[in-house]
Amino acid sequence: MSQMEQKTAGVPTLKRLPLYLRLLRRMKENGDEYASGTVVAKELGLDPIVVRKDLAITGAVGRPRLGFPMDEIIEAIEEFLGWSNTTDAFLVGVGNMGRALLGYQGFEQHGMRIVAAFDSSPEIIGTKVHGKTILDIETMPALAKRMHVQIGVITVTASVAQDVANAMIEGGIRGIWNFTPTSLDVPKHVILQREELASSLAVLSHRLLLEGSAD
Amino acid sequence: MSQMEQKTAGVPTLKRLPLYLRLLRRMKENGDEYASGTVVAKELGLDPIVVRKDLAITGAVGRPRLGFPMDEIIEAIEEFLGWSNTTDAFLVGVGNMGRALLGYQGFEQHGMRIVAAFDSSPEIIGTKVHGKTILDIETMPALAKRMHVQIGVITVTASVAQDVANAMIEGGIRGIWNFTPTSLDVPKHVILQREELASSLAVLSHRLLLEGSAD
DNA sequence: TAGATTGTTAATCGATTAACAATC
DNA sequence: TAGATTGTTAATCGATTAACAATC
Numbered sequence: 001m002s003q004m005e006q007k008t009a010g011v012p013t014l015k016r017l018p019l020y021l022r023l024l025r026r027m028k029e030n031g032d033e034y035a036s037g038t039v040v041a042k043e044l045g046l047d048p049i050v051v052r053k054d055l056a057i058t059g060a061v062g063r064p065r066l067g068f069p070m071d072e073i074i075e076a077i078e079e080f081l082g083w084s085n086t087t088d089a090f091l092v093g094v095g096n097m098g099r100a101l102l103g104y105q106g107f108e109q110h111g112m113r114i115v116a117a118f119d120s121s122p123e124i125i126g127t128k129v130h131g132k133t134i135l136d137i138e139t140m141p142a143l144a145k146r147m148h149v150q151i152g153v154i155t156v157t158a159s160v161a162q163d164v165a166n167a168m169i170e171g172g173i174r175g176i177w178n179f180t181p182t183s184l185d186v187p188k189h190v191i192l193q194r195e196e197l198a199s200s201l202a203v204l205s206h207r208l209l210l211e212g213s214a215d
Numbered sequence: 216m217s218q219m220e221q222k223t224a225g226v227p228t229l230k231r232l233p234l235y236l237r238l239l240r241r242m243k244e245n246g247d248e249y250a251s252g253t254v255v256a257k258e259l260g261l262d263p264i265v266v267r268k269d270l271a272i273t274g275a276v277g278r279p280r281l282g283f284p285m286d287e288i289i290e291a292i293e294e295f296l297g298w299s300n301t302t303d304a305f306l307v308g309v310g311n312m313g314r315a316l317l318g319y320q321g322f323e324q325h326g327m328r329i330v331a332a333f334d335s336s337p338e339i340i341g342t343k344v345h346g347k348t349i350l351d352i353e354t355m356p357a358l359a360k361r362m363h364v365q366i367g368v369i370t371v372t373a374s375v376a377q378d379v380a381n382a383m384i385e386g387g388i389r390g391i392w393n394f395t396p397t398s399l400d401v402p403k404h405v406i407l408q409r410e411e412l413a414s415s416l417a418v419l420s421h422r423l424l425l426e427g428s429a430d
Numbered sequence: 431t432a433g434a435t436t437g438t439t440a441a442t443c444g445a446t447t448a449a450c451a452a453t454c
Numbered sequence: 455t456a457g458a459t460t461g462t463t464a465a466t467c468g469a470t471t472a473a474c475a476a477t478c
Binding site: 036037038048052053055056061062063064065066067068 | 433434435436437438
Binding site: 011014015017018019022043044045082087096097099103104106107110112151174175181183189191195196197198200202203205206207210211212 | 224232258260298310312314315318319321398408410412416418419421422424427
């Protein structure tokens with residue numbers, strides 16, 4: 001229906017939008033009918049101007065003095081992120097991290113549903129993890145193609161991550177969420193999102209160091 | 216011994232340093248004696264100028280035509296991040312994510328060692344997870360103080376995250392790595408690092424949306 | 431009206447990108 | 455010497471911060 005042009009946003013803005021969304025949903029549960037950028041900013045410890053700009057990019061229109069009507073602003077963020085409908089995902093690699101992600105209930109509120117999980121180990125294939133039967137990795141590309149799966153989550157050992165990525169691409173997967181410390185090579189139409197725990201730790205470590213030496 | 220001033224770096228640089236470090240360690244294993252910014256950049260898909268600037272900030276000095284002596288550059292990065300000695304950490308909340316992190320072997324190569332894990336559930340306390348006995352959360356602050364633990368990893372349910380953070384601060388913990396979707400309130404001398412899976416998913420989702428609508 | 435908030439325009443800051451001299 | 459690479463200086467780009475008019 002809406003033929004409107006999808007605007008593009010910078011990465012920092014995109015990363016903050018889910019924080020707003022989570023808070024706004026909670027405020028809605030509490031019965032609030034409007035949300036002002038000021039309140040959102042204070043609640044999340046952000047600058048109000050940042051929040052206002054971020055919300056503006058979603059196309060939502062606020063009312064001076066009141067803020068944004070709750071349903072409109074929530075829908076605007078969901079629409080902007082493509083979270084109005086959840087996208088199907090496959091997960092490959094049922095180790096520690098894979099199990100944790102399979103058990104995490106929150107993804108559906110963030111636009112993604114893990115519809116199947118795969119592994120290569122005969123001991124794991126066929127077992128159930130968090131209610132999902134683990135399938136043979138060999139069957140993954142064909143199944144991805146048939147089900148038009150868009151997102152692939154990689155939680156295997158670093159050494160086989162590239163092979164798994166290749167298989168996902170063969171299956172028509174367009175977005176890869178990589179939890180391994182491997183730099184993947186993919187065609188440029190495939191979108192890569194790397195989850196790098198070491199990077200977070202580096203930021204934390206460096207700040208601890210500075211803080212400690214400030215005495 | 217070295218009285219030198221610790222330089223400060225921007226967040227983007229800090230996040231890239233672990234990628235360099237991992238690659239350089241692998242190159243060293245392979246017997247390489249020098250590493251040039253050019254090679255590192257190509258291997259990781261980054262701009263060579265970015266790599267050069269990032270490496271410069273660690274204080275390492277390269278040789279024109281050759282690059283950086285392997286041992287010197289590795290040590291410079293480790294030193295800069297405070298990863299020459301591993302820092303002790305406590306983990307609180309042995310659910311899906313907590314278990315995954317306890318099972319992850321890689322943290323010690325990134326400056327952190329989880330020396331104990333805690334939970335509040337009587338069914339879990341006393342059991343072993345990945346070889347570590349789970350302790351009662353009630354004992355955590357005193358133990359943190361006694362052991363001078365610096366880092367606290369929070370993997371509990373969102374609703375109790377603030378309580379756990381408070382207990383950690385009571386125990387003298389200076390850096391908190393928060394895996395829950397809760398905005399924590401902490402004194403300003405405490406360093407917060409939030410791990411927000413929804414943010415990564417937002418970036419991926421938005422790009423999928425743009426790519427898809429480009430047809 | 432008075433006042434809080436939106437939305438926009440301008441200024442600042444920091445990161446990335448570009449250009450190039452110095453060096454082994 | 456020739457050539458690849460470092461290290462530095464300048465230019466560009468984008469994000470954050472500041473200022474302020476418009477509005478209900």
